[in-house]
Amino acid sequence: MVGIVLVSHSAGLAAETAALARSIAGDDVPVAAAGGTGDGGLGASVDLVEQAIRAADQGDGVLLVADLGSSVLTARLVEEPGRVVLADVPFVEGTIAAAVTAGAGAPLGQVLAAADEARGFRKCT
Amino acid sequence: MDTGFFVTWLRDAATRIRLQRDRLTELDAAIGDADHGANLDRGFTEVCKALEDWPPTAPAQALLTAGTTLIRRVGGASGPLYGSAFRAMGKALQDPVTLPGFAAAFEAGVVAVERLGKAAPGDKTMIDALAPASRALTAAVEKGLTPYEAFHRAAVAAEEGSRATIPMRARKGRASYLGERSVGHEDPGAASSALILGALAGVAVKEATKEVD
Numbered sequence: 107m108v109g110i111v112l113v114s115h116s117a118g119l120a121a122e123t124a125a126l127a128r129s130i131a132g133d134d135v136p137v138a139a140a141g142g143t144g145d146g147g148l149g150a151s152v153d154l155v156e157q158a159i160r161a162a163d164q165g166d167g168v169l170l171v172a173d174l175g176s177s178v179l180t181a182r183l184v185e186e187p188g189r190v191v192l193a194d195v196p197f198v199e200g201t202i203a204a205a206v207t208a209g210a211g212a213p214l215g216q217v218l219a220a221a222d223e224a225r226g227f228r229k230c231t
Numbered sequence: 232m233d234t235g236f237f238v239t240w241l242r243d244a245a246t247r248i249r250l251q252r253d254r255l256t257e258l259d260a261a262i263g264d265a266d267h268g269a270n271l272d273r274g275f276t277e278v279c280k281a282l283e284d285w286p287p288t289a290p291a292q293a294l295l296t297a298g299t300t301l302i303r304r305v306g307g308a309s310g311p312l313y314g315s316a317f318r319a320m321g322k323a324l325q326d327p328v329t330l331p332g333f334a335a336a337f338e339a340g341v342v343a344v345e346r347l348g349k350a351a352p353g354d355k356t357m358i359d360a361l362a363p364a365s366r367a368l369t370a371a372v373e374k375g376l377t378p379y380e381a382f383h384r385a386a387v388a389a390e391e392g393s394r395a396t397i398p399m400r401a402r403k404g405r406a407s408y409l410g411e412r413s414v415g416h417e418d419p420g421a422a423s424s425a426l427i428l429g430a431l432a433g434v435a436v437k438e439a440t441k442e443v444d
Binding site for chain 1 (some may be wrong): 264266270302303305306307308309310311312315347348404405408
């Protein structure tokens with residue numbers, strides 16, 4: 107199964123988004139959170155992102171979903187073409203679309219495409 | 232320019248960032264999240280420690296150590312950006328270091344920042360200080376100027392570039408969320424870039440003084 111890693115400025119935001127995604131997509135989907143700096147502050151940590159990638163990686167690739175600024179830059183630093191890929195998507199909607207598709211056993215390219223589609227989701231129309 | 236030159240540059244940059252930490256944080260409070268001064272101070276303090284713990288034996292190694300430390304320790308956007316810049320510079324730098332070699336390596340560092348941040352000149356980012364500095368270095372090489380004169384011109388170009396971000400509207404980074412409200416403030420990343428270039432010019436003065444002595 108493709109793994110999902112959430113890279114956020116906030117540890118709480120990453121952890122809760124991961125919990126939300128698992129509650130919708132199923133507990134067996136490997137969703138790992140990498141939020142905040144290692145010492146509990148707001149920001150991004152390469153070490154935490156690398157740990158989360160190792161935790162979520164089952165050998166089928168990992169999709170990174172980042173929130174803002176340094177999260178995006180940090181995620182871009184750890185990308186590995188074809189294996190660890192950053193999605194350019196809204197944080198919550200992209201994560202859920204990716205997790206549901208990963209849970210169905212889809213390969214990394216399809217999980218990325220599903221996350222990409224989330225950019226066009228409308229909520230009120 | 233030997234290994235000691237680069238270690239002194241990085242240490243002096245750390246000192247200047249520490250002295251200007253509150254100004255950088257104030258600039259960032261206006262259009263960002265008020266952590267640029269503290270983040271960079273922490274990162275460069277760690278760089279100084281790393282240079283003591285693993286004394287570099289070549290100029291490129293000093294830059295690679297600095298880059299890796301900044302990527303791992305800063306926690307804000309400036310960590311990956313400056314970290315990638317120093318690493319790209321280190322990878323491009325040939326020993327012994329000449330001014331043309333330095334200018335080419337510096338340009339490689341600026342390209343790394345542009346690639347990672349996807350920022351272009353005029354976006355109100357550190358590129359607006361780094362790109363003019365890189366052009367000043369290249370121009371100095373073409374004119375056959377001394378390293379002292381070249382670094383002085385690069386520092387002036389970075390300082391002018393940083394001040395030129397004041398009327399710009401941010402198109403990258405956290406400040407871009409503010410739209411028009413980002414106008415009228417100097418970009419903190421451009422300001423810290425000017426400090427790092429200022430340190431380079433300062434070290435070149437020290438070296439030139441040694442030669443005169």
